[in-house]
Amino acid sequence: MEPPMTCQFCNPLADEIVAKYVLWYARRNRYLFSKGHLLVIPFRHTPDFFSMTVEENQAVPAVVEK
Numbered sequence: 001m002e003p004p005m006t007c008q009f010c011n012p013l014a015d016e017i018v019a020k021y022v023l024w025y026a027r028r029n030r031y032l033f034s035k036g037h038l039l040v041i042p043f044r045h046t047p048d049f050f051s052m053t054v055e056e057n058q059a060v061p062a063v064v065e066k
Contacts, residue, residue: 009041023056024063040064 019026026038040063042056
């Protein structure tokens, strides 16, 4: 799936990235809901959580543990 040019998650600014893993990255939310809140986002554009690959889903804990 080709990412839309306006997708705010596909091209994060370097200073927004808190942690990186092979398939995922974590970043601060621009609109903080609670202290310490982070977004964990795949590098590959997907329409939703359920369309991700098995490898992408299995890699989530590695990012969360960082």
